[in-house]
Amino acid sequence: MKICLISEGAYPYVTGGVSSWVQSMILNMPEHEFIVYSISAKDSKDITRKYELPSNLLELHDIFLGAHVDENIQAGKRYNITEEEKEAFLSLIGGREVNWSVLFQFFVDGRVDSILNFLASKDFFDIVQELCTKRFVHVPFTDMFWALRSMVLPLFLCIDQKMPEADLYHSVSTGYAGVLGALAKHQYNKPFLLTEHGIYTREREEEIIKADWIKGYFKDIWIDYFYSLSQCAYEHAERVTSLFEGSRQIQMELGCPAEKTSIIANGIDVDKFHIQNRNQKVTGIHIGAIVRVVPIKDIKTMIQSFSIVQQEIQDSYFYIIGPYEEDEEYYEECIEMADSLGIRNIVFTGAVDVQEYLEFLDILVLSSISEGQPLVILEGLAMEIPFVATDVGSCAELLLGKYDSFGQSGTIVPVMHFHLMANDIISLANDPKRRKEYGRNGRERVTSLYTLPGMIEKYNRLYKEVNRNGRHRLSVERTV
Incomplete structure (x- = not known):
């Protein structure tokens, strides 16, 4: 089986629990081939690998979000977005249920020449203007424009990437990694599994509340936005695992269906x-x-x-x-x-x-x-x-x-x-x-x-189950 692990801010460039977990998973499942898709906020010049890549890690795909800040921008373009696409963008920022399929397809179709150009386009200007007019009437337009641009830029840069093809996708958190798992499922119609080591949404909420650079009236917008990203992952994942019961309870409180949840504890050698x-x-x-x-x-x-x-x-x-x-x-x-x-x-x-x-x-x-x-x-x-x-x-x-x-x-x-x-x-x-x-x-x-063998056995069993059910689902969909 070829498995794509999707990691945000960790492996193989940062040491710590999540990175150690990724390394252990790959090393202790030699019967599988792995691809790692790694998201980093930094530029590639600022980081070095902290782990020796195992032999069954076939590909390492990186997206360095910091590498895009120096791109030339062509402002004022039009991308001929449909009313349905406009509504999808509005719902992403407006705190309503998001039509992720429409958003994914907008980027997958290759209509956007540059994310920075899109965020400087007349279309994005119109979206912000409508939000200010209908929902945020007391927020200055300029403040709203730059806040929303900084909010969605990392997400759009991630979605704009071509995901590698695999038999199964496994995100190691919600957030951007979780959305990319959902994107891969949308692109290739393959099973998607989500594991949360910590509750990403709660961690981002704590950071936002303490952040000095986010003005008070934008804190709720940011928090709602990260909750939307988690909902995307919960909605698209076949199974959602956590490390302990308290975490599973929080996942359900955040909207993850109980029947998708299970516990697989960490293990060590x-x-x-x-x-x-x-x-x-x-x-x-x-x-x-x-x-x-x-x-x-x-x-x-x-x-x-x-x-x-x-x-x-x-x-x-x-x-x-x-x-x-x-x-x-x-x-x-x-x-x-x-x-x-x-x-x-x-x-x-x-x-x-x-x-x-x-x-x-x-x-x-x-x-x-x-x-x-x-x-x-x-x-x-x-x-x-x-x-x-x-x-x-x-x-x-x-x-x-x-x-x-x-x-x-x-x-x-x-x-x-x-x-x-x-x-x-x-x-x-x-x-x-x-x-x-x-x-x-x-x-x-x-x-x-x-123990590590116990953990590996449980994930192996889950991989086989999800992949088997996914193949059955895909064959039914193809027949239909």
Whole structure:
């Protein structure tokens, strides 16, 4: 089977949970051939591959959205859009049900010579004017024009690409990747599967609410827009998987039909994590976080909690383990915060061999604002290291054992409550017996419920089921 995985902002250019998942899927399904379609907001000059491409990855297709900003623009053109096409564009921005088939076909037909030309056309001008006249009467036209242009530009650039042909399409999120999966289904009439590691729409909503560059009256428009993108993916997908029950419930709340949903948890190769190699340092408490240094991981909350811990435990060491090049401005802010708080013994390691740190760390920390089912928690627990984590994604399920009998393997604190995080770290640091108990419980949970072979078997079964049903559906449609 030839499978096209569609990823946004991740593989193979960014390390992290989603990229690791993509790499694992390809490596552990050698019987399938893969194509990866990767969407990046940056220019190709600004990124490098972080993963060695497996031999069964036949093609890597990239769309670098940043590469299009310097194109020459011919303003004022006409594209002779029909009334039905105009309504489809209006509904995309106007918060109504979107006719995606009409939108897809408009771009697939090859009528648009350049997305930037289309957004500078008289047709797009007319669409914005009608929106201002009928729905946004209190919004200045110029503000609306530039806001909508920036909103739809990435989407239209994605839709304007020719999708590679495959037997099955698998998007690793909603958003642009989800729409491209729906587009591929429209183009080739092949099955489309959607997996959400986190709830993309909720993550974008949080970012938009906090964003300074989006004016207040545009925040709702942006949020509704991303909900429309998710609806597109939910509507077109044959099956929609999530990593844990809480995520599946949110998918249904957002409009995904319950009969399409199922849970396939993340899994790790437990055999790579050798607890016999654990060699805790003789002195001090060693606390780590395996994390990308980016705002959604809320490194600043972690630093503030470490500051309190160090006041209580003088001989404590903090390791922030992971790459920091993705958002260098945020990284510098974190360095400045650590300096201003006078924290000693703090190390930003950059990209390193994580295993070396898992062999001696006493406690692991995760302070994210949003997560799905973090692979770093599974990996830490596989090495019998207890966690203190924020109450996001499936962290409570993994650490408190809500749905199993393996016992507690860490503690949960509210998002951004650095003082509560510090209290739990101090409590664990002062209780080696509880750390050992939590670590042992965690390894038992992971080895029983979250193994890589188990995950691969479930996806393989789903691929065969979706492809078989898709072939049957397509043969019926051809007959009709």
